[in-house]
Amino acid sequence: MTVSSQDAPRDAVPDSVPAAEVAGPRLRAALEDIPAYLPGRPAAARADGRAVYKLSSNENPYPPLPGVLEAAVGAAGAFNRYPDLAAGELLAELSGHFGVPVSHLATGTGSVGVAQQLLQATAGPGDEVVYAWRSFEAYPIITQISGATSVRVPLTAGEEHDLDAMADAVTDRTRLVFVCTPNNPTGTAIGHAALSRFLDRVPSDVLVVIDEAYREFVRDDAAADGLALYRDRPNVCVLRTFSKAYGLAGLRVGFAVAHEPVAAALRKTAVPFGVSQIAQNAAIASLRAEPALLERVAALVTERTRVADALREQGWPVPDSQANFVWLRLGADTARFAAACEEAGVTVRPFAGEGVRITVAEPEANDVVLATAAAFRTSAQS
Numbered sequence: 001m002t003v004s005s006q007d008a009p010r011d012a013v014p015d016s017v018p019a020a021e022v023a024g025p026r027l028r029a030a031l032e033d034i035p036a037y038l039p040g041r042p043a044a045a046r047a048d049g050r051a052v053y054k055l056s057s058n059e060n061p062y063p064p065l066p067g068v069l070e071a072a073v074g075a076a077g078a079f080n081r082y083p084d085l086a087a088g089e090l091l092a093e094l095s096g097h098f099g100v101p102v103s104h105l106a107t108g109t110g111s112v113g114v115a116q117q118l119l120q121a122t123a124g125p126g127d128e129v130v131y132a133w134r135s136f137e138a139y140p141i142i143t144q145i146s147g148a149t150s151v152r153v154p155l156t157a158g159e160e161h162d163l164d165a166m167a168d169a170v171t172d173r174t175r176l177v178f179v180c181t182p183n184n185p186t187g188t189a190i191g192h193a194a195l196s197r198f199l200d201r202v203p204s205d206v207l208v209v210i211d212e213a214y215r216e217f218v219r220d221d222a223a224a225d226g227l228a229l230y231r232d233r234p235n236v237c238v239l240r241t242f243s244k245a246y247g248l249a250g251l252r253v254g255f256a257v258a259h260e261p262v263a264a265a266l267r268k269t270a271v272p273f274g275v276s277q278i279a280q281n282a283a284i285a286s287l288r289a290e291p292a293l294l295e296r297v298a299a300l301v302t303e304r305t306r307v308a309d310a311l312r313e314q315g316w317p318v319p320d321s322q323a324n325f326v327w328l329r330l331g332a333d334t335a336r337f338a339a340a341c342e343e344a345g346v347t348v349r350p351f352a353g354e355g356v357r358i359t360v361a362e363p364e365a366n367d368v369v370l371a372t373a374a375a376f377r378t379s380a381q382s
């Protein structure tokens, strides 16, 4: 019987070489055992039709800021064309907004994309990358991809960066240090004076990356201001993103502020045309919608205070969060607590055996968290 190629069952092609005899392409050993990036789980639909909330990825619960959707849709009409490679208009807008020269700015596919470019530019096999742990889960992944070795410095008992220990961990093999403030997932912010002293201790040929993904939510006046710290320090790079406060997580646009030649290295390592015109135009419109942004951020900060206070009232130790999430160190109870939240209609982000990160969102969602946490404490104590 002849079978036309159109009708051939998929598993019948190709029929040439048995898989066992083929070596397959050689992949870099660095890729073995890379931990998978675990995205926050989506909210599970409920049979009873009650509302469900995704509080697992620190996303903004609000729709796009005024004018942003229009800017994005306008750009979408021209997506047969490549975007502006240099993101010129966006860089000009950022330059004016943050008071930094255009030559000190570089954009990327989210600030994770920019962080990966920084590793490409600085580190490879035999080099070391220092960061606090637990911190942002992308750090170990992108470090391992680069071939460099992670040096993790445990957080203090207060869930903060141990900057003295981190400075001690810097060796002549260190090429990059990540400092995450506020820290994901604990929410704690580093003090400005403490970070300044730390930077004084790090050799000037080691790049220090201050990841400020949650900067807009900071209300502690003593917290570190990366943009003030980078100005007279050529080895400091500040990472910012449009994914969290600005609510553009799905459009993938972040940026770095750094002196030459770091900013130039970021332009060299960028995936050409990685940031779409839709993302560029939406980011510009977002920057221009600052009053509405500040209003939303203020509402989330108010909710953060309400949630943290209520949890403490219930007896939970809650570290001071300067971000749009709170951290509960649940240890062995982590999975059970996350399951209780899921059951109640909110999806949180568990870190097995350590704790749960809960995004602060709309009041109704936060109320579900508080009720679930109260019930969990009562059942744990009985």
Ligand SMILES: *Cc1c(COP(=O)(O)O)cnc(C)c1O
Pocket (backbone or CB within 6 Å): 058, 109, 110, 111, 112, 113, 136, 180, 184, 211, 213, 240, 241, 242, 243, 244, 249, 252, 253, 254
């Ligand atoms: C969410 C987050 C980012 C930003 O990621 P994007 O790639 O910009 O979406 C960066 N750093 C930390 C610590 C984060 O939590």
